[in-house]
Amino acid sequence: MKEKQGTLEFKNIVMEFPGVRALDDISFQVHGGEVVAMVGENGAGKSTLLKILNGDYIPTSGQYLIDGSECHFSSPHEAIRAGVSIIYQERQIIPYLSVAENIFMEDTPANSLGLVDFKKLHEDAASIINEFKLPIRPEDKVKDLSVAYQQMVEIMKSYRRHPKIIAFDEPTASLSDTEIETLFEIIMKLKKEGMIILYVSHRMKEIFQITDRLIVMKDGKYVDTLTTKDTVESEIIGLMVGRDLGDIFDSLDRNKEIGRTILKVDNVSNEYVKNVSFEVHEGEILGFAGLVGAGRTEIMRSVFGADPVLEGAVWMEGEKLVCRTPADAIKKGIALCPEDRKDQGIVPYRSIEENISISILSKLSRFGFLNRRREAEIAENGIREFNVKTPDRFKKIGELSGGNQQKVILARWLAASPKVLILDEPTKGIDVGAKQEIYQMACNLAKRGMAVILISSELPEVLGLSDRIVVMCQGHIAGELSGEEATDEKVLTLAMKDMLGGSGNESAAMQ
Known part of the structure; x- marks a missing residue:
């Protein structure tokens, strides 16, 4: 040097x-x-x-x-x-x-x-x-x-x-x-x-x-x-x-009551994925693992109505869904926190209050007039419940840290009361302290009976949070693991088996 x-x-x-x-x-x-x-x-x-x-x-x-x-x-x-x-x-x-x-x-x-x-x-x-x-x-x-x-x-x-x-x-x-x-x-x-x-x-x-x-x-x-x-x-x-976090995942207060099937994806194909099938249950955190480009985000965009379903079907509580737009999905009880938080998740020059209420404006309006008092109550509740660090609800969301922006997005969807919440890279660009808060919030939503789908490129996050893990590779599902049996090696083996011919040496190839 x-x-x-x-x-x-x-x-x-x-x-x-x-x-x-x-x-x-x-x-x-x-x-x-x-x-x-x-x-x-x-x-x-x-x-x-x-x-x-x-x-x-x-x-x-x-x-x-x-x-x-x-x-x-x-x-x-x-x-x-x-x-x-x-x-x-x-x-x-x-x-x-x-x-x-x-x-x-x-x-x-x-x-x-x-x-x-x-x-x-x-x-x-x-x-x-x-x-x-x-x-x-x-x-x-x-x-x-x-x-x-x-x-x-x-x-x-x-x-x-x-x-x-x-x-x-x-x-x-x-x-x-x-x-x-x-x-x-x-x-x-x-x-x-x-x-x-x-x-x-x-x-x-x-x-x-x-x-x-x-x-x-x-x-x-x-x-x-x-x-x-x-x-x-x-x-x-x-x-x-300024404090000892210990083992973040061991300290979480988790949901122990997993209920009936809420969402079922049946052989869905779109421009990027082929014949993807999975289901997620009430109170469950279902993790999605895979390499960049495996198709995790792409299948969720179709579930959320952002991209068309070319083949197959999506079912919610036994009812076949036809979601041509995200608005259709939201009405049916599906919410998505996108990977690209800045461009797709927030309206940066609008207030925290407006960013929380944006998903439920129709519920807050009557005869074309917005119930400002109710909007303020919902925003204050969200700020308090998700511990958003802000002087007030009027602060522009673009001026908050990444972790606090993510909390506002979660508060938005809690106000909409979805049945299924998709979290796509929820802790991307977020510090370790805020990560712990986001993890516990996901567990709290599952305890309320919400079905949570977690997409993350951080393997410890998927392993530490998920009750079950679906592994994708090159646009299709390579396998599924229970939370108890899942390990780094097993997930990586599934994530890369098609790319390396299923030789069993995939984990070594990742090092």
């Missing part, structure tokens, strides 16, 4: 918003040639600090220096010119442009006539795509890619600028293990080149795999700096949350 090059230093950074001190006297250094994680619960101030570095926010007081020179970025464009590149959890891409056009958005190559040189554009983009080992083409429209590949386009767009500083904010939330491995190879390459690398993630396995040091933050304050190889997960979590 090359000698460390350059330094990023934060000195006594304070960031205040009306009524809130988001950052309080933050000071630390990051050197070139090392990967430093910023860890802390949602609301700890990690993203706020990145937005200061990116020129989105101007700090109330304090300094940030690059290579000893004080910086005053007033826009992201200024930060980019200074060699700063931030990859946010929310994608910064234009879906209707091609992969190549997104990668080279700021400086598209032109010919002698001043027109876009598409040949060079596609050649340059293909070179980067090949380096990332991705099965996509420069001319592919980003909107046609999976969420995982859209995220990789965002990473390639930043990577090709050759920045001095690159910060990753939950970059692997939508990536498969293979894609994560590719990303880590790129990060290690950048590290060897002496780049300053900040890495924000809630996934402890990644932090121990990729980082050299950890900066721990809590409630907008700097807590400690740890050397990764000299610490353990329990120490990090203790500093992050």
